[in-house]
Amino acid sequence: MAETLSQTALTLRDIAREAGVSLATVDRVLHNRPGVRPDTVLRVKAAIERNSFQPHVAAAELARGRARRFAFVMPSGSNPFMQQIEAYLGEMSAWLSARRLSVEMVTTDVFDPSVLAGTLEALSGDCDGVAVVALDHPSVRAAINDLVDAGTKVVTLVSDVPSARRHHYVGIDNIAAGRTAGALVGRLVGQKSGKVAIVAGSQGLRDHAERIFGFNQVMASEFPGLSVLPVLEGRDEDERSEQVLARLLGRHADIVGLYNVGAGTPGVANALSDAGRDKQVVFVGHDITVLTRRLLLQGVMDAAISQNPGHEARAAVRVLLALARGEPILREQEKIRIDIVMRDNLP
Amino acid sequence: MAETLSQTALTLRDIAREAGVSLATVDRVLHNRPGVRPDTVLRVKAAIERNSFQPHVAAAELARGRARRFAFVMPSGSNPFMQQIEAYLGEMSAWLSARRLSVEMVTTDVFDPSVLAGTLEALSGDCDGVAVVALDHPSVRAAINDLVDAGTKVVTLVSDVPSARRHHYVGIDNIAAGRTAGALVGRLVGQKSGKVAIVAGSQGLRDHAERIFGFNQVMASEFPGLSVLPVLEGRDEDERSEQVLARLLGRHADIVGLYNVGAGTPGVANALSDAGRDKQVVFVGHDITVLTRRLLLQGVMDAAISQNPGHEARAAVRVLLALARGEPILREQEKIRIDIVMRDNLP
DNA sequence: CTCAAAATGAGTTGCGTACCTCAAAACACC
DNA sequence: GGTGTTTTGAGGTACGCAACTCATTTTGAG
Numbered sequence: 001m002a003e004t005l006s007q008t009a010l011t012l013r014d015i016a017r018e019a020g021v022s023l024a025t026v027d028r029v030l031h032n033r034p035g036v037r038p039d040t041v042l043r044v045k046a047a048i049e050r051n052s053f054q055p056h057v058a059a060a061e062l063a064r065g066r067a068r069r070f071a072f073v074m075p076s077g078s079n080p081f082m083q084q085i086e087a088y089l090g091e092m093s094a095w096l097s098a099r100r101l102s103v104e105m106v107t108t109d110v111f112d113p114s115v116l117a118g119t120l121e122a123l124s125g126d127c128d129g130v131a132v133v134a135l136d137h138p139s140v141r142a143a144i145n146d147l148v149d150a151g152t153k154v155v156t157l158v159s160d161v162p163s164a165r166r167h168h169y170v171g172i173d174n175i176a177a178g179r180t181a182g183a184l185v186g187r188l189v190g191q192k193s194g195k196v197a198i199v200a201g202s203q204g205l206r207d208h209a210e211r212i213f214g215f216n217q218v219m220a221s222e223f224p225g226l227s228v229l230p231v232l233e234g235r236d237e238d239e240r241s242e243q244v245l246a247r248l249l250g251r252h253a254d255i256v257g258l259y260n261v262g263a264g265t266p267g268v269a270n271a272l273s274d275a276g277r278d279k280q281v282v283f284v285g286h287d288i289t290v291l292t293r294r295l296l297l298q299g300v301m302d303a304a305i306s307q308n309p310g311h312e313a314r315a316a317v318r319v320l321l322a323l324a325r326g327e328p329i330l331r332e333q334e335k336i337r338i339d340i341v342m343r344d345n346l347p
Numbered sequence: 348m349a350e351t352l353s354q355t356a357l358t359l360r361d362i363a364r365e366a367g368v369s370l371a372t373v374d375r376v377l378h379n380r381p382g383v384r385p386d387t388v389l390r391v392k393a394a395i396e397r398n399s400f401q402p403h404v405a406a407a408e409l410a411r412g413r414a415r416r417f418a419f420v421m422p423s424g425s426n427p428f429m430q431q432i433e434a435y436l437g438e439m440s441a442w443l444s445a446r447r448l449s450v451e452m453v454t455t456d457v458f459d460p461s462v463l464a465g466t467l468e469a470l471s472g473d474c475d476g477v478a479v480v481a482l483d484h485p486s487v488r489a490a491i492n493d494l495v496d497a498g499t500k501v502v503t504l505v506s507d508v509p510s511a512r513r514h515h516y517v518g519i520d521n522i523a524a525g526r527t528a529g530a531l532v533g534r535l536v537g538q539k540s541g542k543v544a545i546v547a548g549s550q551g552l553r554d555h556a557e558r559i560f561g562f563n564q565v566m567a568s569e570f571p572g573l574s575v576l577p578v579l580e581g582r583d584e585d586e587r588s589e590q591v592l593a594r595l596l597g598r599h600a601d602i603v604g605l606y607n608v609g610a611g612t613p614g615v616a617n618a619l620s621d622a623g624r625d626k627q628v629v630f631v632g633h634d635i636t637v638l639t640r641r642l643l644l645q646g647v648m649d650a651a652i653s654q655n656p657g658h659e660a661r662a663a664v665r666v667l668l669a670l671a672r673g674e675p676i677l678r679e680q681e682k683i684r685i686d687i688v689m690r691d692n693l694p
Numbered sequence: 695c696t697c698a699a700a701a702t703g704a705g706t707t708g709c710g711t712a713c714c715t716c717a718a719a720a721c722a723c724c
Numbered sequence: 725g726g727t728g729t730t731t732t733g734a735g736g737t738a739c740g741c742a743a744c745t746c747a748t749t750t751t752g753a754g
Contacts, residue, residue: 009414009447011740022703027742035701037751054445058408059740065709067356094675098401100356179691187649190537218691302534310679328441332657337694340687344526344565347684358710369733374712382731406710412739 010053019047030055057325067100070320071123072157073116073132076107079236079263080289082133084309085157092314101321113137120147129153129320131170134161136206153323155316158307159207167323170316172307172336174207178214178261180338181284184303185215185257186223188282193225194256199245201236201262208261211286215259226257234264242267249275260285269295288341296343306339308347357400366394377402404672414447417667418470419504420463420479423454426583426610427636429480431656432504439661448668460484467494476500476667478517481508483553500670502663505654506554514670517663519654519683521554525561525608527685528631531650532562532604533570535629540572541603546592548583548609555608562606573604581611589614596622607632616642635688643690653686655694 016026021044028036029044036044047053072089074082089103096103108119110133120143123130130147134140134156144164147154153167160169185196196219200208212231219228232248234241241264249255249271258281260268265285272278278300285292288306295301315334322329341347363373368391375383376391383391394400419436421429436450443450455466457480467490470477477494481487481503491511494501500514507516532543543566547555559578566575579595581588588611596602596618605628607615612632619625625647632639635653642648662681669676688694 013740022705023741024704024744025702028702031742033743037701040701052444054441055742056409056447056740057445058405058447059709060742061405062403062409062709062711062739063741063743065742088679091679092677094401095677097399098404098674100403100405176691180689183689183691188534214691308684314677314680327445330439330442330661332435332438333661335694337655337686338692339684340689340692342527342530342687344523344530344561345685345687347682360710369735370711371714371734372732375732378712380713384731387731403710406739407712409709409739409741410711410713412712 010051012055015044015047015051015053018051019044057327061099061325067102068128068321068324069102069104069126070129070131070317071104071106071127072316073106073108073110073119073123073130073134074157075110075133080291081158081263081287081309084289085313088310088313089317091310092317096317099321101317103317110135113139116140117143120144123147124150124152127152128324129155131155131157131316131320133157133159134164134166135159136161136163140164153320155319155323157312157316159205168319168329168334170312170319170334170336171207172338174210175214175217177286177305177307177338178211178216179218180214180340181211181259181286181305182215182218183222184284184305184340185259185282186219186226188284188302189223189226189256192256194227194254195252196226196228196257196259197245197248197252197255198228198231199234199241199258199260199262199264199268200231201264202233203231205262211261215261229255234262234267236263238264238267238270240264240267242271245271246274249277255281257282258284262286265289265291265295269300272300288347293346296341296346299343302342304341306341307336308339312336357398359402362391362394362398362400365398366391404674407672408446414449415475415668415671416449416451416473417476417478417664418451418453418474419663420453420455420457420466420470420477420481421504422457422480427638428505428610428634428656431636432660435657435660436664438657439664443664446668448664450664457482460486463487464490467491470494471497471499474499475671476502478502478504478663478667480504480506481511481513482506483508483510487511500667502666502670504659504663506552515666515676515681517659517666517681517683518554519685521557522561522564524633524652524654524685525558525563526565527561527687528558528606528633528652529562529565530569531631531652531687532606532629533566533573535631535649536570536573536603539603541574541601542599543573543575543604543606544592544595544599544602545575545578546581546588546605546607546609546611546615547578548611549580550578552609558608562608576602581609581614583610585611585614585617587611587614589618592618593621596624602628604629605631609633612636612638612642616647619647635694640693643688643693646690649689651688653688654683655686659683 012026016023026044029041109115113135117139124147130152141161141164144154144166148165155168155170156166158171203209219226232244245268283301284303286305288304292304319329319334359373363370373391376388456462460482464486471494477499488508488511491501491513495512502515502517503513505518550556579591581591592615630648631650633652635651639651666676666681
């Protein structure tokens with residue numbers, strides 16, 4: 001009926017006594033400092049293991065006594081998703097300062113590899129951790145690796161650089177996100193057959209490319225009645241997205257589904273409603289913003305795939321902190337889910 | 348280009364100097380201890396405010412030096428959702444013990460008000476915080492209020508008791524969850540018209556009743572082509588759910604949608620497949636378990652509404668900890684989202 | 695067996711707060 | 725002006741660990 005999980009009142013002193021060594025030796029083992037014979041190391045580790053000893057984080061943090069500095073490298077410009085991440089970091093300020101953490105926002109042109117790499121290099125040394133919305137490019141990869149080699153903890157945010165030795169990726173599986181979008185469009189269209197349009201920022205962006213890939217996978221295998229039109233590129237800009245989509249809508253009267261892969265949602269929505277087809281076309285897009293929220297409520301958008309920006313911001317900070325402290329990461333907690341948002345479960 | 352959020356290096360000493368008082372007085376103000384003249388209080392608070400001083404949580408925790416005990420009061424029996432919460436708490440054990448927290452699992456018959464109330468009363472005194480899956484009943488409400496009055500922090504989990512003075516509710520908005528289920532069933536059924544069945548544990552359970560309410564709302568207002576059959580009660584048991592649903596399926600050949608409000612999913616799925624109608628009926632249920640995961644992959648279930656049990660467990664612990672420490676709660680972080688899970692975004 | 699190198703013990707200091715005591719000062723009241 | 729009460733100052737101790745020094749012991753190589 002009652003079962004207790006995890007209690008510890010042991011201190012380093014207890015471990016030292018149990019292992020038959022001094023406090024100093026336990027400290028050396030605990031921090032991988034040199035000067036301890038291998039078998040002594042084992043004895044100490046065994047004692048730690050046996051008692052499932054965990055250093056008291058509060059005491060450790062206090063003793064270490066260092067304020068930690070993290071930097072968030074984010075795209076300049078007015079991407080609402082990124083602005084939300086910034087906003088959530090702002091909301092954490094009390095939490096942060098109570099832990100003597102400081103977070104610096106650095107905006108830069110993340111689409112220019114050399115600029116981004118330069119920004120990253122400049123951070124080396126004065127930061128304990130960096131979260132970066134990264135472009136996957138050799139020079140960026142090199143810059144990340146340099147940071148890691150300098151002892152800085154690096155987390156990629158939203159968009160990954162799997163080939164770099166970053167410590168962690170905080171973001172969603174974009175192929176799965178695309179698959180989810182595909183399944184939604186297909187199922188919400190229902191029995192009808194017809195054409196499906198895709199508007200993306202650019203197929204050169206890793207996350208967009210992955211989403212399109214997943215989307216096409218599902219369409220091809222599960223919805224043979226729907227044919228996918230060639231991808232339109234709107235560069236995440238409103239006007240351009242509107243233009244290209246308007247042209248496509250004019251040419252195809254039998255479009256029943258639309259997947260907007262990136263930003264540029266205002267343009268996409270305009271094109272749809274100007275053509276008077278906003279209620280007939282199943283429209284699935286990404287991210288919850290003021291606009292997409294309204295479109296969902298109006299019934300123009302049918303579903304949005306979302307990665308909770310607040311969760312993403314907090315997870316990045318927590319992961320950086322855990323990495324800096326040498327604590328384990330709660331993988332399940334830091335995993336970013338693919339949220340399907342419809343009108344009735346708007347957060 | 349670079350903007351820094353929140354940095355503090357001030358200590359109590361600095362505040363004392365700034366306010367022209369001693370450390371002891373600042374301490375008295377900070378902890379609402381008596382013996383300080385009102386104008387002195389104001390002077391100290393002003394200094395704290397001016398410097399946006401935050402006590403160092405690590406130092407505070409260390410100085411306080413108390414291990415905290417929390418209790419989770421959960422339903423006995425084999426509810427997989429509750430088992431998952433337990434499992435996630437287990438995974439946190441390192442995190443917990445590093446903070447000198449202990450979590451005790453107490454299982455009890457949460458469906459019997461007096462038994463539940465008795466269990467809660469018994470906890471009074473030896474716990475700093477209690478998370479409880481609560482039934483909404485006067486005696487339970489009284490027990491919760493007693494706990495609160497005794498200084499114990501109380502959080503309701505999954506199922507709320509809004510009339511009690513609990514400090515926080517960790518769980519989803521069940522009406523919205525029901526609405527979401529309704530929207531999914533309606534939209535996934537498509538153009539067809541027909542009947543929709545509902546299987547619930549009991550309409551006496553607050554969360555089930557709320558879900559059904561939300562479901563019916565959406566059905567009535569948005570899907571006039573679908574008629575909802577009277578609610579079946581399966582008491583969250585597999586066999587009973589199977590029996591009542593099998594009987595219903597036998598009587599109605601034109602059932603196109605099914606909403607399973609609570610547990611008992613194995614029985615529901617059996618009834619569907621035994622009738623050979625598992626692929627024709629749109630089936631929406633709750634929670635991700637080994638079984639629902641399989642049903643989703645097989646295409647028997649079309650969508651599951653889920654409240655991330657891991658998040659729920661962690662949020663409950665974090666909220667209790669913040670309450671015990673007197674820290675503010677990050678409401679956005681602790682809010683539990685209604686997740687729509689389909690085959691392609693299975694976590 | 696010798697001697698240097700390696701391993702270990704013993705100890706100190708400081709991190710920022712909580713919580714406590716005791717004395718001194720300020721104040722109110724008659 | 726004396727009394728009693730309230731407010732304040734000064735100081736200490738403890739919390740558990742990190743990080744360091746320095747003396748001492750053990751070890752292994754020659």
